[in-house]
Amino acid sequence: MNNNHAPKVERSTRQRAAIREAIEQAGRPLLAQEVLELAGLHVPRLGIATVYRNIKVMVEEGAIKQVLLPGENPRFELAGHDHHHHFQCNACQKVFDIHSCPSDLGNLAPKGFKVESHDLTLYGRCKDC
Amino acid sequence: MNNNHAPKVERSTRQRAAIREAIEQAGRPLLAQEVLELAGLHVPRLGIATVYRNIKVMVEEGAIKQVLLPGENPRFELAGHDHHHHFQCNACQKVFDIHSCPSDLGNLAPKGFKVESHDLTLYGRCKDC
DNA sequence: ATTGCTGCAAAAAATTTGCACGAAA
DNA sequence: TTTCGTGCAAATTTTTTGCAGCAAT
Numbered sequence: 001m002n003n004n005h006a007p008k009v010e011r012s013t014r015q016r017a018a019i020r021e022a023i024e025q026a027g028r029p030l031l032a033q034e035v036l037e038l039a040g041l042h043v044p045r046l047g048i049a050t051v052y053r054n055i056k057v058m059v060e061e062g063a064i065k066q067v068l069l070p071g072e073n074p075r076f077e078l079a080g081h082d083h084h085h086h087f088q089c090n091a092c093q094k095v096f097d098i099h100s101c102p103s104d105l106g107n108l109a110p111k112g113f114k115v116e117s118h119d120l121t122l123y124g125r126c127k128d129c
Numbered sequence: 130m131n132n133n134h135a136p137k138v139e140r141s142t143r144q145r146a147a148i149r150e151a152i153e154q155a156g157r158p159l160l161a162q163e164v165l166e167l168a169g170l171h172v173p174r175l176g177i178a179t180v181y182r183n184i185k186v187m188v189e190e191g192a193i194k195q196v197l198l199p200g201e202n203p204r205f206e207l208a209g210h211d212h213h214h215h216f217q218c219n220a221c222q223k224v225f226d227i228h229s230c231p232s233d234l235g236n237l238a239p240k241g242f243k244v245e246s247h248d249l250t251l252y253g254r255c256k257d258c
Numbered sequence: 259a260t261t262g263c264t265g266c267a268a269a270a271a272a273t274t275t276g277c278a279c280g281a282a283a
Numbered sequence: 284t285t286t287c288g289t290g291c292a293a294a295t296t297t298t299t300t301g302c303a304g305c306a307a308t
Contacts, residue, residue, distance in 0.1 A: 174289090183288095
């Protein structure tokens with residue numbers, strides 16, 4: 001018998017390219033809404049559902065990474081950066097990467113708790129505000 | 130003329146008491162849904178809208194504090210704890226307070242960025258999992 | 259010619275709000 | 284009795300899903 005389930009091949013569409021480029025060129029994590037606005041400049045009638053569907057595929061591929069900040073909707077940035085954290089400006093709300101990391105976090109938790117990972121967000125004024 | 134706008138007085142209702150007690154007795158930050166379930170044990174037909182409305186009032190009074198973790202719905206805990214952080218268990222998803230804090234975070238941000246505050250979440254196994 | 263991809267609208271999930279009635283003061 | 288608080292349902296907001304037609308292969 002032939003179990004040749006053709007491995008699903010991705011097609012290259014204008015919307016997919018525009019969405020990828022928006023995220024690539026932003027240089028900072030973008031909200032789905034921001035991706036729509038930026039990619040929409042190049043693809044009239046681009047729908048938010050298409051943005052979400054493509055973002056999901058790109059996350060699964062490992063091309064982009066979801067950036068979750070406390071109380072914020074998810075943002076998305078290019079993967080490939082190594083372990084890092086984020087800074088959110090209290091004035092413009094934009095989020096920037098921080099490429100350093102405090103080290104001694106494993107011993108902050110009480111006895112019996114095992115720390116496996118961590119997540120740090122800094123807040124303040126970005127260099128433009 | 131008399132500008133005596135009577136300062137709005139809060140009434141004490143069964144639902145308000147039950148909601149306050151649920152949060153007081155939990156000992157850890159609770160989701161709105163968890164507050165509903167716990168307080169609902171003492172107040173049949175308690176509605177989720179009442180939970181949200183009372184939570185909002187209690188936050189404005191300063192009685193409780195909103196706890197926001199990345200990618201999670203808001204939780205609520207008693208105020209009065211001083212600056213602290215949180216630990217979320219990767220197994221049971223529950224959130225616990227961490228009463229220690231790394232110090233040297235002010236200099237992690239790039240030049241031109243001023244750090245005013247921070248938010249840290251640790252992940253791992255809680256002592257029961 | 260297939261069949262994945264898209265736009266649009268409807269569905270979900272979490273939270274907020276409008277309204278009429280019940281209850282605290 | 285006055286008016287705040289509650290329950291219920293409808294509205295919002297963000298994200299997901301169903302579906303018919305378009306387009307990439």
